[in-house]
Amino acid sequence: TQTETQKQHDLIQRKIVFIPNTKPFKGFSNDFHIETLNPTTTSEQRQLVCVNGSTSHPPPKKHDGSEFSEFGFDPELNFGITFRRIGAGLWNLGNTCFLNSVLQCLTYTAPLAAYLQSGKHKSSCRVAGFCALCAIQNHVSRALQSTGIISPKDLVGNLRQEDAHEYMVNLLESMHKCCLPSGVPSESPGAFEKSLVHKIFGGRLRSQVKCSQCSFSSNKFDPFLDLSLEILKANSLQKALANFTASELLDGGEKQYHCQRCKQKVQALKQLTIHKAPYVLAIHLKRFYAYDPHKKIKKNVEFDSALDLKPFVSGSYVSKQWSFFSYM
Ligand SMILES: [Zn+2]
Numbered sequence: 564t565q566t567e568t569q570k571q572h573d574l575i576q577r578k579i580v581f582i583p584n585t586k587p588f589k590g591f592s593n594d595f596h597i598e599t600l601n602p603t604t605t606s607e608q609r610q611l612v613c614v615n616g617s618t619s620h621p622p623p624k625k626h627d628g629s630e631f632s633e634f635g636f637d638p639e640l641n642f643g644i645t646f647r648r649i650g651a652g653l654w655n656l657g658n659t660c661f662l663n664s665v666l667q668c669l670t671y672t673a674p675l676a677a678y679l680q681s682g683k684h685k686s687s688c689r690v691a692g693f694c695a696l697c698a699i700q701n702h703v704s705r706a707l708q709s710t711g712i713i714s715p716k717d718l719v720g721n722l723r724q725e726d727a728h729e730y731m732v733n734l735l736e737s738m739h740k741c742c743l744p745s746g747v748p749s750e751s752p753g754a755f756e757k758s759l760v761h762k763i764f765g766g767r768l769r770s771q772v773k774c775s776q777c778s779f780s781s782n783k784f785d786p787f788l789d790l791s792l793e794i795l796k797a798n799s800l801q802k803a804l805a806n807f808t809a810s811e812l813l814d815g816g817e818k819q820y821h822c823q824r825c826k827q828k829v830q831a832l833k834q835l836t837i838h839k840a841p842y843v844l845a846i847h848l849k850r851f852y853a854y855d856p857h858k859k860i861k862k863n864v865e866f867d868s869a870l871d872l873k874p875f876v877s878g879s880y881v882s883k884q885w886s887f888f889s890y891m
């Protein structure tokens with residue numbers, strides 16, 4: 564609704580003034596209040612994370628597990644988790660703000676946090692050397708138990724200076740590799756099916772090329788963990804998704820595409836669609852110009868507190884809402 568959108572805007576646009584603290588931090592008092600941005604969230608709603616500033620909080624909702632079955636989650640695992648209180652803050656260890664924002668976001672991604680808190684991975688981990696999943700499990704467990712400020716020490720080894728999006732992509736990729744049974748190549752179809760990371764964040768994109776003469780279409784499917792959206796011609800998330808999934812004439816309408824059925828070069832239309840929607844959808848807004856990666860696109864991109872992907876999905880899909888739970 565308008566007021567919820569306004570609330571989000573007020574929160575995101577609010578100027579934060581930092582002042583040196585005058586006494587040691589002793590945790591939050593009992594009357595500390597968390598405002599849920601989207602208090603009307605129901606279990607029908609999925610989660611939406613947007614990589615771009617500040618974080619909100621997922622609704623404190625108990626799940627019974629049934630809603631996860633369509634996403635292929637292990638039914639024996641109880642993914643319910645309730646964040647009872649605000650967790651730890653993170654020290655900036657020197658240019659680690661991008662890392663901290665990603666960690667805070669993942670710590671409150673309910674199914675991931677619940678899986679990590681179950682300890683299932685660590686007890687059977689066979690990864691030799693650094694394991695991203697064990698590291699994040701250690702971090703999440705410390706973050707949720709503490710109310711003070713902790714160091715993101717579990718994950719700062721081998722850190723390159725990246726932006727939050729690059730870091731999240733690389734971290735999820737390492738976590739994906741670490742959660743596979745030994746001998747399963749990380750890019751195989753079996754890997755995407757088995758991987759905990761793909762069960763939570765994974766979706767599938769369909770790239771379709773359609774002959775404009777005979778309508779024959781060829782489809783290619785690719786797994787994704789996040790969607791990167793152009794915002795130059797979009798003032799809202801809906802519009803950015805609409806542009807992302809719009810049909811475009813291949814080669815500007817030149818007859819360059821060889822149709823398998825017509826057996827000749829034809830005009831063809833190309834379209835990307837979300838074929839399988841993920842349980843937790845991560846969206847990256849491309850705020851830098853392609854021709855100059857140092858120049859930022861400073862514009863408002865509006866979004867509502869919930870999103871229905873229906874107009875953008877090509878596979879079987881029952882209308883549902885992704886509730887917006889985190890923004891960076
Ligand atoms: Zn491990």
Ligand SMILES: [Zn+2]
Nearest residue numbers: 774777822825
């Ligand atoms: Zn054709």
